[in-house]
Amino acid sequence: KQEVTQIPAALSVPEGENLVLNCSFTDSAIYNLQWFRQDPGKGLTSLLLIQSSQREQTSGRLNASLDKSSGRSTLYIAASQPGDSATYLCAVLIGTSYGKLTFGQGTILTVHP
């Protein structure tokens, strides 16, 4: 059974700091890994998608890496801003249906001015 773990559970940093969020998964048979952010009372916003054959993806100040063999992914946020405060979720796509995302519990990020 696939399990996804995110460390740390919560993180509080001053504005401007570079930070790393970690995600690990137990079964390397994944099709892709996605990073999302969730704001309170809202749905999920897709940030980055890394296919299993890829090593990393970048979007603006965000960079996500994937090491499928070791079951790890990191989300790097450069020059953090208060607007980055949210819950960050990683999820892996598994199963023959290509439809089932398995989520971690998330990292609650607070960036204070």
Next chain:
Amino acid sequence: NAGVMQNPRHLVRRRGQEARLRCSPMKGHSHVYWYRQLPEEGLKFMVYLQKENIIDESGMPKERFSAEFPKEGPSILRIQQVVRGDSAAYFCASSRDRGSNQPQHFGDGTRLSIL
């Protein structure tokens, strides 16, 4: 270019009643997914549908829950005879196609409260 639309945003039901949650996917998307987020727990996959077909229902409870995605109209998640433990946020997502390069786009969810 509207995103995934879910309604209602909040739904209150008494124990034993039925709850119907609706999801309209993004324009051009024919694949719909439902997830549930219980209090203090992560998101859990429930069901994956493509127009008129259930592709994967491995996360659906065996009783009281059903889902459909008809040829015309939104996808419906139906919960019969609701119980307190059904209180959760229910999220719908959609994608254009099936495949490892297809991100799922999420709606804002329906918060279901059972009295």
